[in-house]
Amino acid sequence: MSAGDAMHPGLNLGQTDAETHARAGHDLFGFWIFLMSDAVLFALLFATYGVMLRGTAGGPGPADVYKLLTAFVETVVLLTSSFTFGMASISLKHARGIAPITAWLGVTLALGLAFLAMEYNDLATMVGDGAVPARSGFLSSFHALISLHGLHVLAGCLWIVVMLVQLCVFGRDGRVKINMLRLGLFWHFLDIVWVAIFSVVFLQGLAR
Amino acid sequence: MTGAALLGRLGWQSLAFVRAWQDPSLNTLIAAGAAALVVIGAVAVVALITLRGQWRRLWREWFTSLDHKKIGIMYVALSFVMLARALAEAVLMRLQQATAINAPGVVDAEHFAQLFSTHGTIMIFFMAMPFLTGLINYVLPLQIGARDVSFPLLNAISLWLTAAAAGLMMASLVVGRFSTGGWSGYPPFTETGFSPGVGPDYWIWAVTLGSIGSTLTGLNFATTIYKKRCTGMTVMRMPLFVWTSLCTSILMIFSMPALTVATALLALDRYLGFHFFTNALGGNMMNYANLFWLFGHPEVYVLILPAFGIYSEVVSTFSTKELYGYASLAIATIAIAVLSFTVWVHHFFTMGQSANINAVFGIATMAIGVPTGVKIYNWIWTMFRGEVRFTVPLLYALAFMMTFVLGGLTGIILAFPPLDYLVHNTLFLVAHFHNMLIPGLLYGLLAGYHYWFPKAFGFRLDERWGRVSFACWVVGFYLAFMPLYVLGAAGMARRSSEVLEPAFRPWLLVAGAGALVLAAALAALFVQLWVSVRHRRANVVPAGDPWDGRALEWSVSAPPPEYNFAVLPHVAGRDPFHDAKRKGTAYAEPVRYAPIEMPRNSAVGPILGALGGWAAFALVWQIWWLAAATVIGMIATVIARSFVRDVERTIPAETVARIERDWHETLARSAPTTRDFETTAINRGLAQVLA
Numbered sequence: 001m002s003a004g005d006a007m008h009p010g011l012n013l014g015q016t017d018a019e020t021h022a023r024a025g026h027d028l029f030g031f032w033i034f035l036m037s038d039a040v041l042f043a044l045l046f047a048t049y050g051v052m053l054r055g056t057a058g059g060p061g062p063a064d065v066y067k068l069l070t071a072f073v074e075t076v077v078l079l080t081s082s083f084t085f086g087m088a089s090i091s092l093k094h095a096r097g098i099a100p101i102t103a104w105l106g107v108t109l110a111l112g113l114a115f116l117a118m119e120y121n122d123l124a125t126m127v128g129d130g131a132v133p134a135r136s137g138f139l140s141s142f143h144a145l146i147s148l149h150g151l152h153v154l155a156g157c158l159w160i161v162v163m164l165v166q167l168c169v170f171g172r173d174g175r176v177k178i179n180m181l182r183l184g185l186f187w188h189f190l191d192i193v194w195v196a197i198f199s200v201v202f203l204q205g206l207a208r
Numbered sequence: 209m210t211g212a213a214l215l216g217r218l219g220w221q222s223l224a225f226v227r228a229w230q231d232p233s234l235n236t237l238i239a240a241g242a243a244a245l246v247v248i249g250a251v252a253v254v255a256l257i258t259l260r261g262q263w264r265r266l267w268r269e270w271f272t273s274l275d276h277k278k279i280g281i282m283y284v285a286l287s288f289v290m291l292a293r294a295l296a297e298a299v300l301m302r303l304q305q306a307t308a309i310n311a312p313g314v315v316d317a318e319h320f321a322q323l324f325s326t327h328g329t330i331m332i333f334f335m336a337m338p339f340l341t342g343l344i345n346y347v348l349p350l351q352i353g354a355r356d357v358s359f360p361l362l363n364a365i366s367l368w369l370t371a372a373a374a375g376l377m378m379a380s381l382v383v384g385r386f387s388t389g390g391w392s393g394y395p396p397f398t399e400t401g402f403s404p405g406v407g408p409d410y411w412i413w414a415v416t417l418g419s420i421g422s423t424l425t426g427l428n429f430a431t432t433i434y435k436k437r438c439t440g441m442t443v444m445r446m447p448l449f450v451w452t453s454l455c456t457s458i459l460m461i462f463s464m465p466a467l468t469v470a471t472a473l474l475a476l477d478r479y480l481g482f483h484f485f486t487n488a489l490g491g492n493m494m495n496y497a498n499l500f501w502l503f504g505h506p507e508v509y510v511l512i513l514p515a516f517g518i519y520s521e522v523v524s525t526f527s528t529k530e531l532y533g534y535a536s537l538a539i540a541t542i543a544i545a546v547l548s549f550t551v552w553v554h555h556f557f558t559m560g561q562s563a564n565i566n567a568v569f570g571i572a573t574m575a576i577g578v579p580t581g582v583k584i585y586n587w588i589w590t591m592f593r594g595e596v597r598f599t600v601p602l603l604y605a606l607a608f609m610m611t612f613v614l615g616g617l618t619g620i621i622l623a624f625p626p627l628d629y630l631v632h633n634t635l636f637l638v639a640h641f642h643n644m645l646i647p648g649l650l651y652g653l654l655a656g657y658h659y660w661f662p663k664a665f666g667f668r669l670d671e672r673w674g675r676v677s678f679a680c681w682v683v684g685f686y687l688a689f690m691p692l693y694v695l696g697a698a699g700m701a702r703r704s705s706e707v708l709e710p711a712f713r714p715w716l717l718v719a720g721a722g723a724l725v726l727a728a729a730l731a732a733l734f735v736q737l738w739v740s741v742r743h744r745r746a747n748v749v750p751a752g753d754p755w756d757g758r759a760l761e762w763s764v765s766a767p768p769p770e771y772n773f774a775v776l777p778h779v780a781g782r783d784p785f786h787d788a789k790r791k792g793t794a795y796a797e798p799v800r801y802a803p804i805e806m807p808r809n810s811a812v813g814p815i816l817g818a819l820g821g822w823a824a825f826a827l828v829w830q831i832w833w834l835a836a837a838t839v840i841g842m843i844a845t846v847i848a849r850s851f852v853r854d855v856e857r858t859i860p861a862e863t864v865a866r867i868e869r870d871w872h873e874t875l876a877r878s879a880p881t882t883r884d885f886e887t888t889a890i891n892r893g894l895a896q897v898l899a
Contacts, residue, residue, distance in 0.1 A: 025435070026358060026431070026435045026436075029431055029434060029435055030358055030359060030427060030428070030431040033427045033430055033431060033461060034427055036461060036462075037423055037426075037427065037461045037462070037464070037465055038465075040461075040462055040465040040466070041465045041468065041469060044465065044466055044469045044499060044502075045469065048469070048473070048484070048495055048499070051492060051495050052484070052490060052492060052495070054490075055483070055489075055490025055491070055492060056490060057483075057488070057489040057490040059489075059490075133476075133480065133481075133482050133483075134480070134481035134482060134483065134489075135483075135489070136483060136489050136490040137483045137484065137486075137489060137490025137491045137492060138490055140476070140477075140482035140483045140484050140490075140491075141484065143482075144473065144476060144482070144484075158843075162847055162850060166850070166851065169851070170853070173853075175853070179850070
């Protein structure tokens, strides 16, 4: 197998770093499996949400509490952060120094934090309006699903900070590269989950 | 700081000893006695290690080790401790039902409910899971010709999370009370409205820690099998134990999240007042039943498939014959794994879905019998016209084949919804799943324990005590569980702490006697270990191949060197070591040895385990400062570890050469043994090969 072959789905290091590339196939395979397991977690929470949709117990329903505009802005912010992370990955593979990588990672981090801030604001508004998770089964499932995604984004932001420090400490060594590839998969995965949340939770909730 | 802020719900009343002191009765004294056993046992172990000055060695060579072999052994040791506790609880439960016939019995209803909850939880999560994970850990890399699993550190973390969860189960004996909601923890009973105490919280966090450990284990094993097989080992050349390990790992990856979701949502209900499974405000208990069994049924096969793999190895080796129908066995394993996700509703046929839905799941359930039947036939045909040697592992395999088929037949009865309505929630069901899990899981794991013990420790287990133990496990099983079929068909509800029908007495007495025989079986197993360790010099098998084995694990010394293989093997077929022995190419010395890179020890596993265990304890007792501190500690540990760059160490070529030459000298000194003498002291682990 030559170093140019794709060893795993997603961005491959290929010829730019043959040694790390050879290890990446193994390490990233494990991470893909982790993401599958994580995806099952989200799938079950989506299913739970579907089951509990009618369990409003006389409290507010989807149309009363969802705000399409902010959800849409959040979607745009998170999708943009996926693009900027993609730029960080490409600079990881091709750029000489670490400056472009850290710059793109910094932008991604800022977008991720902006997303979290907006989401927090949304949830706080809901809580202020009395749409608390303890109000009904429907609100319980909504808050659990959204918060789990939010916690994932928070973990992703923390991971970005750690990678920024490691880039400064170690430069682009093999382990930093492999962890960046893993973080990339994680970040894009969160995006996909959010797209599902936007379509299944917000759009359907408002369309019904 | 007030007491509540410092210690949460913890108080003097939480201690089993204090409760026994204030209200001395047989019931509280039994609880205090069990708690005392835990405390005395822990103190005795700590004192013994301290007196012998072994802490440093234990820490360096075992607790921080990332060697898959040592991690495997620690898993199995953990499972034996937990087996002893859960079996003692089983004996107590049988004793209760045998004596509580229109009488109070030995324990009260609440204590009895704790007993069946901990018994089930421990047997599934802290006996069976660690045992099979330990065996796979030990054997899998050796069988596929690898030096370790894919992620050795993750492996250690899984072990220590599981150990922490098991420790939490033990703590629940001393501090507080365990859940009374059964091993499945059904809400709304386990919600705060009905169970305000700490019991369900103990259950939630022990199970959650264990399930996270198992998910990571499954991920690790699957990656190992996909990516680390040696040259030439195509999937259709993998030993069958590797096949079943792969399917078990896949089941873990996909089913464990369902358990994590179920317990996490229940925790949200209990801690933050959510309404997932409550009676009021839009909660939906049926969603819990679906989530739990979406995990629970695949879990049955997580438990049973590795045992199927062990039987395949054992039957083939001790029949001196190639496994019959290898491809059909592999396909049957996959079929079982896939079908296991399609049958979960059969755990609650009576809970209100339509007859058509029940019919679909009933038919799917019966369909699983087909690939399982294929396997039974394969093992029988493997033995047919083989030179069968009735060693302890093969005896377990035979007892399994008979007993498991019997359990399968009652399973078909239960798969038929109208019949299930008649015996649902009776002892018939209890008899059925013990009839599947004792032969289908415990016998298999014990067969594997006897089969691979000489590989792991370099000496065989005592054959005579092994047979005594085997006889007790089989006789005890039939005595303890066949009466439960009768009682269940007669309508006796499961989980009854008191019996109102005197006609049940003879059956309950027989079952109670059976439980005592099962306790004797475990005692015999410990005696066997003791005797074997004492007589280990007579039973050593340093050459490494005591059973004329077929797969790669037998091609190295016993115990194997830490790097497993001095040179990674190349294989050209199934049963590679068996073929090499016949061709005379086994034990070939390489021209030269190369240095080998192995992972360095790491304290991250024990640290995360300890922090995880305390975090769980803090959550149970609502000691918020401790929970926050330990969780932050865990995150900090993971981040700190990501900065460690010096994670590998190199074993120099000279060291490898010295270890290997020593072993080859041993080989040269050993006299080949024929199969007639394999259970005698003549067996030094070198098999006489007849071309």
